[in-house]
Amino acid sequence: MKLEGKKAIWSEYQKEIADDHYFYVRSCVRQNFFPGSETAFLKIMRKELKKDVYEHPCHTTCTGIGYHGDIVPVETAMTVVARQFSLMTEAGYKNLLPSCITSFGLYTEILDTWHHFPEVEEKIRKQLRKATGREFQKPNNLAHASDVIYKFRKEIAAKAKFKLINKNTGEPLNVVDHIGCHYAKMFPSKGIGGAEYPYVLAGMVEEWGGRVIDYPERRHCCGFGFRQYLVQANRGFSIACSKEKFESMKPFEPDMIITNCPGCPMFLDRWQYVINEMEGKRYGKNGEGIPVFTYEEVAGLILGYKPWDLGLQMHQTDCESVLDKIGIDYDPDEKYNTSIPDEKVRVPNMVKV
Amino acid sequence: MNKHIVVIGGGTAGMETAGQLANEGFAVSLVEKEKETGGHLNDWYKLFPDRRNSSEVRNYLEKKVSSKNIRILTETYIEKLRSNKDGFLLITQDGTELKADAVVVATGFDLFKSSRKEEYGYGIYDNVITSKDLETMFRKGKLTLSDGSTPNTIGFVHCVGSRDEKVGNFYCSKLCCVTAVKQAIEIREHLPDSKVFCFYMDMRMGGAYYEEIYREAQEVWGVNFIRGKVSEASESINNKLVVKVEDTLAGRPLKMELDMLVLMAGMEMSEGGGRIAMTSELKTGENRFFAPEDHHYANNISNIKGVFYAGTCTAPMNITETISHARAAVSEVINYLRKQKD
Amino acid sequence: MEKFGFSISKGRQIDWDSNDRRIADYIREREPSYKLCIACGGCASTCTAGNFTQFSLRELNILIHRGENTKPRNDLKKCMLCGKCSLVCPRGVNTRNVVFLAKQAFQKFDSHAV
Numbered sequence: 062m063k064l065e066g067k068k069a070i071w072s073e074y075q076k077e078i079a080d081d082h083y084f085y086v087r088s089c090v091r092q093n094f095f096p097g098s099e100t101a102f103l104k105i106m107r108k109e110l111k112k113d114v115y116e117h118p119c120h121t122t123c124t125g126i127g128y129h130g131d132i133v134p135v136e137t138a139m140t141v142v143a144r145q146f147s148l149m150t151e152a153g154y155k156n157l158l159p160s161c162i163t164s165f166g167l168y169t170e171i172l173d174t175w176h177h178f179p180e181v182e183e184k185i186r187k188q189l190r191k192a193t194g195r196e197f198q199k200p201n202n203l204a205h206a207s208d209v210i211y212k213f214r215k216e217i218a219a220k221a222k223f224k225l226i227n228k229n230t231g232e233p234l235n236v237v238d239h240i241g242c243h244y245a246k247m248f249p250s251k252g253i254g255g256a257e258y259p260y261v262l263a264g265m266v267e268e269w270g271g272r273v274i275d276y277p278e279r280r281h282c283c284g285f286g287f288r289q290y291l292v293q294a295n296r297g298f299s300i301a302c303s304k305e306k307f308e309s310m311k312p313f314e315p316d317m318i319i320t321n322c323p324g325c326p327m328f329l330d331r332w333q334y335v336i337n338e339m340e341g342k343r344y345g346k347n348g349e350g351i352p353v354f355t356y357e358e359v360a361g362l363i364l365g366y367k368p369w370d371l372g373l374q375m376h377q378t379d380c381e382s383v384l385d386k387i388g389i390d391y392d393p394d395e396k397y398n399t400s401i402p403d404e405k406v407r408v409p410n411m412v413k414v
Numbered sequence: 415m416n417k418h419i420v421v422i423g424g425g426t427a428g429m430e431t432a433g434q435l436a437n438e439g440f441a442v443s444l445v446e447k448e449k450e451t452g453g454h455l456n457d458w459y460k461l462f463p464d465r466r467n468s469s470e471v472r473n474y475l476e477k478k479v480s481s482k483n484i485r486i487l488t489e490t491y492i493e494k495l496r497s498n499k500d501g502f503l504l505i506t507q508d509g510t511e512l513k514a515d516a517v518v519v520a521t522g523f524d525l526f527k528s529s530r531k532e533e534y535g536y537g538i539y540d541n542v543i544t545s546k547d548l549e550t551m552f553r554k555g556k557l558t559l560s561d562g563s564t565p566n567t568i569g570f571v572h573c574v575g576s577r578d579e580k581v582g583n584f585y586c587s588k589l590c591c592v593t594a595v596k597q598a599i600e601i602r603e604h605l606p607d608s609k610v611f612c613f614y615m616d617m618r619m620g621g622a623y624y625e626e627i628y629r630e631a632q633e634v635w636g637v638n639f640i641r642g643k644v645s646e647a648s649e650s651i652n653n654k655l656v657v658k659v660e661d662t663l664a665g666r667p668l669k670m671e672l673d674m675l676v677l678m679a680g681m682e683m684s685e686g687g688g689r690i691a692m693t694s695e696l697k698t699g700e701n702r703f704f705a706p707e708d709h710h711y712a713n714n715i716s717n718i719k720g721v722f723y724a725g726t727c728t729a730p731m732n733i734t735e736t737i738s739h740a741r742a743a744v745s746e747v748i749n750y751l752r753k754q755k756d
Numbered sequence: 757m758e759k760f761g762f763s764i765s766k767g768r769q770i771d772w773d774s775n776d777r778r779i780a781d782y783i784r785e786r787e788p789s790y791k792l793c794i795a796c797g798g799c800a801s802t803c804t805a806g807n808f809t810q811f812s813l814r815e816l817n818i819l820i821h822r823g824e825n826t827k828p829r830n831d832l833k834k835c836m837l838c839g840k841c842s843l844v845c846p847r848g849v850n851t852r853n854v855v856f857l858a859k860q861a862f863q864k865f866d867s868h869a870v
Contacts, residue, residue, distance in 0.1 A: 062538065062539060062540065062649060063537060063538055063539075063540065065537075066529065066535075066536075066537035066538035067538050069529070069537070070532055070538075255532070257532040257533055258532065258538075275648070275649065276648070276650075276651075277648035277649070277650055277656040278648075279648070280646070293761045293762060294761065294762055295762070296760075296761075296762040297762040297763050297764055297765040298765045300762070300764050300765075301764050301765040301766075301767065304764055305767070312650075312651040313651055335760060336764070338760075339760070339763065339764060340764070617794070629792060629847070632791045632792055632794075633788065633789075633791050633792055636791060638821075639794070641795070661770055661818070661822065663795045663814070663815075663818045664770060664815070664818045664819055664822060664824065665815075666768050666769070666770050666824075667768060667769045667770065668769065668770040668772060668822070669769045669770070669771055669772065670772035670773060671772075671773050
């Protein structure tokens with residue numbers, strides 16, 4: 062492998078990422094799958110990097126999951142997104158920061174559609190006005206939360222208490238990076254590194270001491286989709302996609318997987334259990350599973366946040382092997398006995414439409 | 415008959431044009447940007463269809479330009495081309511001026527930059543090479559992988575940079591299919607234990623004896639042909655290349671591990687030719703090659719009176735066609751100069 | 757094992773490296789013209805059996821060459837050995853002999869005779 066060739070391609074796919082004053086829009090399902098991630102992200106942004114990240118209490122799902130599940134028509138999705146933009150404009154922000162990869166893909170798609178078809182934008186403005194009386198401005202900058210962590214990866218590395226290195230052998234950990242399809246495959250120019258050699262997570266891993274594994278099925282979808290997964294009988298196709306990835310990465314003996322999408326870590330984490338039940342196969346070293354992390358969890362771990370505060374106990378595939386390798390202390394007895402984080406929960410104002 | 419013609423480009427077309435003009439008694443300046451003449455012919459090992467040595471054609475051309483009527487200017491390229499009432503004024507990169515009564519543009523082609531097809535990993539994976547890299551290996555007599563070992567399974571990907579909307583080249587480069595077959599046979603000759611696979615969209619064997627070597631490749635050498643465009647190549651843990659292709663004839667996707675992958679890079683308008691096109695009024699076509707006045711009966715004539723074309727600067731063509739095209743250009747020059755006299 | 761309500765879908769990919777190509781090798785050694793096939797489909801288009809049943813000699817030849825033996829094993833019995841395919845082939849493949857040899861090879865290497 063010649064790294065210079067890859068770096069040449071990464072350098073062609075760069076994008077502008079705003080550096081402060083973000084309007085954060087949450088994911089509908091991430092807090093069920095990986096509860097600590099969004100909290101960790103906000104803590105890192107506000108406490109460590111001292112950035113202004115605002116969450117409007119009245120913001121909703123972007124309906125991406127319904128749109129891609131063939132349940133929500135595109136104009137409805139566009140109108141709901143327009144309302145999100147309106148909340149953003151109202152709060153005085155111009156930089157949109159979605160937590161979910163599908164949201165990012167949907168926002169990119171909608172802005173691109175409005176750019177090429179201004180009459181559609183006009184129609185949506187009219188619809189939003191009729192339904193809610195609201196007006197909106199389009200965001201100046203749209204960057205996914207992983208883009209922002211990528212942008213500040215050096216600052217995080219400077220504050221880090223741990224590195225992605227095996228403390229027993231001194232070797233960097235073998236990390237598989239998995240990017241959500243909606244990040245770069247839809248609009249390769251909107252993803253750092255493009256679609257063939259995405260770099261947004263690889264950059265983080267390298268900066269934080271790990272070694273990125275390039276395995277043949279690296280670009281393969283995990284199989285989440287939405288439409289096929291919603292119907293139980295079709296999940297065989299979805300799980301087969303994840304299995305294809307696991308079979309391909311196994312010879313490289315990865316220590317962990319890092320992802321930036323809500324669905325992908327859910328799949329890669331939970332399916333290891335299902336494949337083990339169905340076929341008795343495991344893909345980690347010594348017959349273990351491969352722990353799966355979101356990038357916020359990895360950032361939180363190296364900054365020294367407590368593993369159980371990050372929600373790692375909710376993972377299906379146990380993460381302790383990675384914690385041991387890095388040298389992070391944890392109390393096994395505290396695993397299911399988490400303390401409440403320090404930040405007071407903000408009570409929202411009167412709910413407006 | 416002391417007319418002076420400038421021929422831009424010292425490859426096959428340029429050398430044949432210069433030689434033929436000199437035979438007719440004209441004074442010729444042959445301008446070539448590299449250190450030596452010969453163009454791409456210097457890169458090739460053996461030529462299709464009969465796998466004869468490229469040096470034989472080179473020797474023929476060198477003999478042809480050894481006339482005292484020809485002045486060869488190497489490491490020189492043309493920056494500007496101007497026409498005036500006396501004919502033409504050409505200015506080189508160091509400011510030297512050349513006066514000409516007629517000009518023949520023979521700037522040839524460049525090979526497509528295969529790193530632009532990111533999915534094939536040229537410049538990233540150690541054992542992905544181009545057809546030209548393979549010719550270099552043949553010339554050096556060393557057919558090895560990047561770690562020095564001998565490859566066992568080798569694959570050829572047809573149509574890299576040709577017939578491809580994604581890179582902006584809609585046209586077919588014509589010669590890559592027969593080159594792939596030739597190189598497949600040459601590999602089988604050099605490495606008798608090897609297995610060779612050609613991944614093609616179509617087999618374009620449009621020349622005398624081309625179809626015959628396709629047949630020979632199958633019958634005598636056991637080359638395997640799989641119809642399908644390779645979608646991606648990746649590296650497995652033991653540095654082999656994993657190739658994914660749709661086996662269109664079987665109607666199913668196919669996955670295979672190979673030691674080495676050869677990309678059949680297509681032909682594009684040369685950089686030098688492109689520069690001349692931009693700084694003169696010479697027209698280029700949709701395929702970015704120079705556009706002759708008429709494809710059927712005025713294929714050597716440009717839109718500027720007294721400027722003519724020879725060779726692959728107009729379209730992909732093989733060496734036989736290039737030499738014929740060059741001779742036709744000479745015919746047009748003679749015609750033009752005769753009319754000027756009257 | 758729990759019942760999940762679905763099972764893992766099997767891949768459709770032809771895995772060249774794990775396929776068994778002994779049938780193809782057997783035919784190729786005894787009928788060298790087999791190597792000349794370009795899958796033009798002339799044989800399949802004139803085939804009597806292919807006219808009325810799902811039988812394509814072009815497809816079967818390709819599958820045998822790739823080592824995908826399941827379909828050929830099932831379908832070769834449909835060939836009536838009329839020889840029309842051999843008359844059409846532009847490359848001069850002795851297609852009728854290929855079918856003979858394929859059946860022999862399946863007999864030899866497979867427990868299921870064709």
